Amino acid sequence: MSELYAANIETALKTFITDHRGTLTREQAISTILENWFASHGYLPPQQEGRRPEDLDASNDD
Template sequence: MTERYAEKIETALKSFITDHPGTLTREQAISTILENWFASHGYLPPQQEGLRPEELDASNDD
């Protein structure tokens, strides 16, 4: 992995942690990202927790 690529990943990871206050550690953030990616690509069953607050908008109202 190139240094520039690693820097971009680290910046994105820090942004993710900032945007998800319940994520306390770097390892938790990486785990959450991987779990979401694996679930959205069919490698894990989808979570049944519902939507995160940042995913809610008027189109979600039933």
């Protein structure tokens, strides 16, 4: 990677960490960014939260 890109990426990473102050270490931020990118580009399945279909019933309706 060229020095120009490294500086831009470092700035973006610092901004990302600042936006998530107190919740992410540098390593966690990099991992989060990579997971999001891989998932949005089809390399990882999207992270979904919630109940499994077999656990759903009428009592789960909001």
